[in-house]
Amino acid sequence: MVKINRMLHTGIIVADIKRSRDFYEGLLGLVPSDKRPPLSFEGVWYDIGINQLHLMVVPDPYADAVLPAHGGRDYHVAFSVDDVMEIKAAFDGAGVEYTMSMSGRAALFCRDPDGNALEFSAVKMD
Template identity: 35%
Template sequence: MIEVVSCLHAAIIVSNLERSIEFYSKILGLKRVDRLLNYPGAWYQIGNFQIHLIEDVNYHTNREIDLMKSTRNPHIALAIQDLDAAKQQLLAVNCVVKMSNSGRAALFTQDPDGNAIELTWIEIGA
């Protein structure tokens, strides 16, 4: 049996790298790190985990993300410290926001290509 010990990264396909960098860097506030590959993309570091944006200008999702289903969509989940501030910041830049159907302190949004992102409040130091 394979023993998985950690998750290293998630790769997300995007159609417009600069637009996605704006979202992941400025709206989500993720820390961009160097990458040494020869195709268009951007990497972000979150603790021991990375998000790899990979540009494919021909990428078009062929299915609609239904944020009303929230957790039943393919998504990436990120821990945050202030859910209300995150919600207000997303709404201020016209991002779709859907609070979690489960009643947890979490919301769902989408990046510019429609990839679903969960932001979950995690109490620090608990």
């Protein structure tokens, strides 16, 4: 049996690194990591707790995919937040479309500028 110790990072594909950085850094407040080595493609890494988010400017094999209207029914990255209503207010102010969790829990889903689904959930992580 394989033993997995922990999740290390999630990599997502983006087309325009400036537009993506404006979203992830400007709206979500993430700070670029200095741990990204020189690679053959553009990108940025963000440290989020013990994990990382990697944005990669590479060809998108899913570019023609039809995406579900609700991000919870798609591949998605989930982030723990203190208050979903603060995220909702920030998204309302920035004009970012989102859907609330269909389960009724304190979570909302949006898509980044490239259509990647993101979840923001008020789940306390120790």
